[in-house]
Amino acid sequence: MKGKLLFMSIIIGGSLLSCNGTPEESNRARMDKNEIIGQANPVIENGIMTPEVLHSFGRVGSFEVSPDKTSLLYQVTYVSIPQNKSNSELFIMKSDGSEKRRLTVTNISESNPHWINKGKKIAFLGSETGSSQIWSMNPDGGGMTKLSDVDGDIEGFKFSPDETKVLFIKSVKSVDTASDRYSDLQKASGRVVDDLMYKHWDHWVESVPHPFVADVSGNKLTNIKDLLEGEPYEAPLAPFGGIEQLAWSPDSKIVAYTSKKKTGREYAESTNSDIYFYNFESGEVKNMTEGMMGYDINPTFSPDGTMLAWQSMERDGYEADKNRLFVMNLATGEKTDLTENFDNNCDTYIWGEDNSTIYMVSSVNGTSQIYSVTLATKEIKALTEGKHNYLSIALGADGIIASRQSMSQPTEIYSVNLNTGESTNITEENKHILDQLQMGEVEERWIETTDGKQMLTWVVYPPNFDPAKKYPALLYCQGGPQSSLDQFWSYRWNMQMxxxxGYIVVAPNRRGVPGFGSEWLEQISGDYGGQNMKDYFSAIDAVAAEPFVDENRLGATGASYGGFSVYWLAGNHDGRFKAFFSHAGIFNLEAQYLETEEMFFANWDMGGPYWDKSNAVAQKTYANSPHLFVEKWDTPIMISHGELDYRILASQGMMAFNAAQMRDIPSRMLIFPDENHWIAKPQNGILFQREFFRWFDQWLK
Structure with missing residues (x-):
């Protein structure tokens, strides 16, 4: 890769300070010929957010508190629309937010910062030499040293508590290719497939992540060992699991790792992952959660090493089951569900220093808050409140350090007082942009559903809202289907955007959304096209009845299951809507059953295969497939999809577009050949936003 790492400190908003006697001009001359992607400073004259402004926000990522709790490392990702790429940099500051300094200034994305050597050094991932490796530097940004030199990319790492070893993640080859089998066909690109799980989300499964452990000898890694050597299993779980699914014991003698030791069809039909212990003294591997049939992930040892905590789902095959918080007494093997009396998920957690308290984050009633859990009594107490989402948490000197976002603010890092719940923004990475923007009001409205229940619906109003005017409105349909519709900030489905x-946004927490108890969550499984669609109608009808909403200018939009919802609504809306926009949606449920990869999801949520005529739940699902209602389509519809989407194939979007075209329905399609289920590239993100609003403006304005 072009470019070199600079060892300098930058005071945000100040000037560059050279390190080791290297002038600023010389350092910049070593950089990539492209301008360094850093903090954007847009000038917003009218206070209104645009797609370009949205991509100007710095994206605050992972962070870590120093061992003495006085300082904080964190990562920020910046986006360049002209370069069509992003760049992650590392920062350091005091725990109160003072003395902020930028540690790296490159275009090669440094990430995953960790304190080592009792806070005297910083370890991180960098790719200056072409692959992602572990590097170290001083807390002033100088003295950079490359620690690892392994084949391929290191995807995450953790030093052992005694810092004599390092645990890291690296992918290993798991299947033979055609060129492996036939030495004379080295340029053959065909894949020979004999079992399921040959593709996953956005890639062909030809490798799996494995945990490796190496000795740290000076500034080098030696005695590198694959803890799953010769095994074709994932640890952590691909594609979203990372270093959080692996843990060191406090005495550095054991690594706990998460793995689903299955392949092929067995993998595709099961969610049964387990927590394994690898003992370095004996070489023994032990399944610590054997007999627990759902996802068991994210192990963490208590500070004194006597207990293990982890997140656990009960039922095999149900990926949206309640995420429970479990602890195990390692001396007796006794397992305890700390959340058995709490009817919502444990989304993330950390141990308190007293070994008797755990702090967790949970989405409840449309926001994500921090809770304390007392091990002895299982008492769960909400410590924070407000219209926002807490994401990750860590112990600080006087409370909790946490990342937080809302529909009106991208992620920032906060200091949280656990006695009062009060929080202070200590990064303020985007204050200079937010101060120029006029955000619309985000209203929490409870709406009665057709079966007499109360449903939280977020209503977002345009900036400078005038109740004397009439506005068009957009119904936002959440994906998942069991994904939280809380105070999230998105760079695609941005409510404030x-x-x-000029649209009033209606975002109902319809049936199937977590945060409102298990009954509300689970009702959607096997009922696609059922009660949750009635919930959509309840929400849009209630808001459309307001005098400031033009009921003749309503649209609906969503992605994934939200895209399915849009297709279904298109054939069943009884004239409510005047335009639709569906991204990555399911159009034909029968095709989807055989096109997707994780069969446990299709079997649980759809009820089973469409050919099982004796299965009433499955037959009800397929009878509600959107493609069966195309003869009733009468409303303009736009469709977008990524061709690298292997969860919901782009053919689903193409079928829907072709159907609309054949029925003479005004329609448009936006296809991304280089995007997956999401839209990751900056210019594609801008294109998506521009076409999204060009479409709705055409039909609703």
Whole structure:
């Protein structure tokens, strides 16, 4: 890769300070010929967010508190629309937010910062030499040293508590290719497939992540060992699991890792992962959660090493089951569900220093808050409140350090007082942008459903909202289907962006959304096209009845299951809507059953295969497939999809577009050949937003 790492400190908003006697001009001359992607400083004259402004925000990522709790490392990712790429940099500051300094200034994305050597050094991932490796540097940004030199990319790492070893993740080859089998066909690109799980989300499964452990000898790694050597299994779980699914014991003698030791069809039909212990003294591997049939992930040892905590789902095959918080007494093997009396998920957690308290984050009633859990009594107490989402948490000197976002603010890092619940923004990475923007009001509205229940619906109003005017409105349909519709900030489905374009946004927490108890969550499984669609109608009808909403200018949009919802609504809306936009949606449920990869999801949520005529749940699901209602389509519809989407194939979007075209329905399609289920590339993100609003403006304005 072009470019070199600079060892300098930058005071944000100040000037560059050279390190080791290297002048600023010389350092910059070593950089990539492209301008360094850093903090954007847009000038927003009218206070209204645009797609370009949205991509100007710095994206605050992972962070870590120093061992003495006085300082904080964190990562920020910046986006360049002209270069069509992003760049992650590392920062350091005091725990109160003072003395912020930028440690790296490159275009090669440094990430995953960790304190080592009792806070005297910083370890991180960098790719200056072409692959992602472990590097170290001083807390002032100088003295950079490359620690690892392994084949391929290191995807995450953790030093052992005694810092004599390092645990890291690296992918290993798991299947033979055609060129492996036939030495004379080295340029053959065909894949020979004999079993399921040959593709996953956005890639062909030809390798799996494995945990490796190496000795740290000076500034080198030696005695590198694959803890799953010769095994074709994942640890952590691909594609979203990372270093959080692996843990060291406090005495550095054991590594706990998460793995689903299955392949092929067995893998595709099961969610049964387990927590394994690898003992370095004996070489023994032990399954610590054997007999627990759902996802068991994210192990963490208590500070004194006597207990293990982890997140656990009960039922095999149900990926959206309640995420419970479990602890195990390692001396007796006794397992305890700390959340058995708490009817919502444990989304993330950390141990308290007293070994008797755990702090967790949970989405409840449309926001994500921090809770304390007392091990002895299983008492769960909400410590924070407010219209926002807490994401990751860590212990600080006087409370909790946490990342937080809302529909009106991207992620920032906060200091949280656990006695009062009060929080202070200590990064303020995007204050200079937010201060120029006029955000619309985000209203929490409870709406009665057709079966007499109360449903939380977020209503987002345009900036400078005037109740004397009439506005068009957009119904936002959440994906998942069991994904939280809380106070999230998105760079694609951004509620404030929609509102800034003059729309009232209606976002109902319909059936199937977590945060409202198990009954509300589980009702959607096997009932696609059922009660949750009635919930959508309840929400849009209630808001459309307001005098400031033009009931003749309503649209609906969503992605994934939200895209399915849009297709279904298109054939069943009884004239409510005047335009639709569906991204990555399921159009034909029968095709989807045989096109997707994780069969446990299709079997649980759809009820089973469409050919099982004796299965009433499955037959009800397929009878509600959107493609069966195309004859009733009468409303303009736009469709977008990524061709690298292996969860919901782009053919689903193409079928829907072709159907609309054949029925003479005004329609448009936006296809991304280089995107997956999401839209990751900056210019594609801008294109998506521009086409999204061009479409709705055409039909609703």
């Amino acid at each position: 929609m509102a800034a374009n």
